[in-house]
Amino acid sequence: MTQSTERKPKSRRERGQALVEFALVATVFFVMLFGIFDATRLLQSWITLQHSSREAARYAITGRTDCEGDAGREDCIVWTGKNASTGILGGGPSSSTVQVTYKAWDFEGDDWNSTAVDSAAGRQCDQVEVKIAYTHEFVTPMMKVLRPSGIPINGRQKMTNEPYGPCIDGDGVVSP
Numbered sequence: 363m364t365q366s367t368e369r370k371p372k373s374r375r376e377r378g379q380a381l382v383e384f385a386l387v388a389t390v391f392f393v394m395l396f397g398i399f400d401a402t403r404l405l406q407s408w409i410t411l412q413h414s415s416r417e418a419a420r421y422a423i424t425g426r427t428d429c430e431g432d433a434g435r436e437d438c439i440v441w442t443g444k445n446a447s448t449g450i451l452g453g454g455p456s457s458s459t460v461q462v463t464y465k466a467w468d469f470e471g472d473d474w475n476s477t478a479v480d481s482a483a484g485r486q487c488d489q490v491e492v493k494i495a496y497t498h499e500f501v502t503p504m505m506k507v508l509r510p511s512g513i514p515i516n517g518r519q520k521m522t523n524e525p526y527g528p529c530i531d532g533d534g535v536v537s538p
Contacts, residue, residue: 396502404513407450407498411517414453418443418462418492419519422483435483439464443494451499461495466523487529491520 421429421442429438443462447453453460466484484490494517500506 393504396504400500400502400505403451403501404498404515407496408515408517410447410449410453411494411496411515412519413517414443414446414460414462415492415494415517415519417446418464418494419490419521422464422490422492423521423523425486425523436464439483439492443492447494447496450496451501453496459496462492463495464490464492466490484523486523486525488523489520490523491518493518 418439422435422439425435427433427435427438429441433441440462441455444453444457444460445455447457447460448455450460452458464483467489468484496515496517497512498515499512500509
């Protein structure tokens with residue numbers, strides 16, 4: 363007896379079954395792949411905001427005002443925070459999606475007041491806190507369906523101003 367090397371052709375039913383199985387597996391695979399992609403972008407946005415708030419706070423504690431032209435210290439803090447957010451979608455120095463806020467606490471001898479000073483970056487030895495807010499938008503349609511308004515992310519850093527002059531408390535007393 364001789365063996366036949368011919369294969370029996372697949373029926374239409376078997377070919378259709380393989381196509382359905384591929385569609386199911388490919389759907390799950392691509393959902394996972396794009397979910398990983400969006401999750402890494404979310405992590406990158408959060409890390410960028412943490413870095414941006416740290417850079418803006420570091421700039422704030424030096425007392426410098428040399429960021430751009432005739433800008434004041436407060437404008438320079440905002441510009442530095444936005445400039446450090448360049449890596450995220452819609453970030454950068456002229457960004458309208460990145461909001462930078464800051465507040466300072468007055469130095470009182472060996473302690474800081476519990477109430478923040480409004481609209482000032484503080485004097486030497488005061489504490490400054492910089493907050494940066496951003497809404498992370500997803501790029502994959504599936505994630506946009508789950509969170510159409512995006513996810514709000516905040517970066518925050520609090521530092522003590524360097525003594526770029528004498529440390530003066532709220533009453534005008536100079537500390538060493």
